Amino acid sequence: MKKSVYISNFLLILLAFSCGQNSSEKELIGNWREIENEYSTWHFYPDSLVFKLSGTTENKTDWKANKSQIEFEIETYDRNSVGKFVDTINKIKIDYQLSNKRDSLFGILKNNYGVHKFSMLKTENYIEYLNRKFGMEFTLPKNDSNELERVDPVYGMKIFMNLENDNVVAKTELSNSLNNLETDIKEFKNKLESYFGTYDLRTERFYLSVYADKQVPDSMITANLAVRIKSNFFLNNKYDAITIPRPPGDTLPINIYRIYESDENKNLEFRKAKKIKTIANTVYN
Incomplete structure (x- = not known):
């Protein structure tokens, strides 16, 4: 009986708010x-x-x-x-x-x-927002295991992937395909530089944040994102007391994190993601 009274009172409150609006x-x-x-x-x-x-x-x-x-x-x-x-x-x-x-x-x-x-x-949630903003439907896979890490979304350039007729369809947050990946990476890193300054850990912290449909296996993600970047370990700059010349082939694979469905991903401060193995063969500055 008490439960029915509480529900009735709650509905009356909602009705009062609703009636008060145009x-x-x-x-x-x-x-x-x-x-x-x-x-x-x-x-x-x-x-x-x-x-x-x-x-x-x-x-x-x-x-x-x-x-x-x-x-x-x-x-x-x-x-x-x-x-x-x-x-x-x-x-x-x-x-x-x-x-x-x-x-x-x-x-x-x-x-x-x-x-x-x-x-x-x-939108009802953040994933629906991404679907509509970037014009690509995808359903994130679920994974609650301990292999998921918390990553800062500020340093991650978004990549979106889905399957159409068993073929990967992909785009970045800056382009409608992966054809301009090198340019997009440079533009994104320049944006980080404008936020945090030139001598920030932007290269080490930069990563690809992949929102791939659950039907897309990790192997397809890495095959389409086989890229490397130059390491900052040997970076010469005006703050160095000693300058060390960069050796040839001094590159690092770009970190790739696959985003999973998680309650924590509703919070824009961090993402729950899994780092996947990189097959890197192309160097982007």
Whole structure:
């Protein structure tokens, strides 16, 4: 009897929240992730908005919307004219438009600091987001064994693979195939350099993060990603007290990690993955 009362009360609360929203707000309810930056997430709830922009902490606030605009406020800390930090209210307005399916959003955000254009996808989970963003369907294999490692996704360039008529179809996060793999690797490493500086451990920590369908065996992954990179062990730079010439053939296989289905992979801070054997025969700088 008590259980029935609790369920009834819960349904009444949900109904109260639902009735208090207009049709435009109901369309926004759900999980959204920015297309330009997957680390920026927006979770619209009936009673609150929880969002996290790349490089910031999570914020929670009230919100309201109509068919073309979203409004909310957040507290920020700014310096005043004498350099002292003071509490301020950052009023945010987003002019937006939804796709016909109501699962893509195109917005222009205006706040105290300027204007920011962005777009988002509404998805149930991170893998669905990747499927839609990169236009490739895949189902990750399951593996809960101890051989899985925790890897930092920041240093991993994404590779997507699936099987069509027993042939591997693959692309990188930067290209629609593997034909430009060398260029994509250089571009990705340059991006890391812009984030962390030239003399970062970007080469040693860089790896290929493979999101392959469960039907794709490890052997097909390594056969399609047979690449090496130059080692940084003999790297000459202005900080070295002694410069050592790089010997010929001083290369390392690129680390390849296969991503598996895991509850931890819902957390963007780390991934659960298995390091697979590399068959490397091509050198990329």
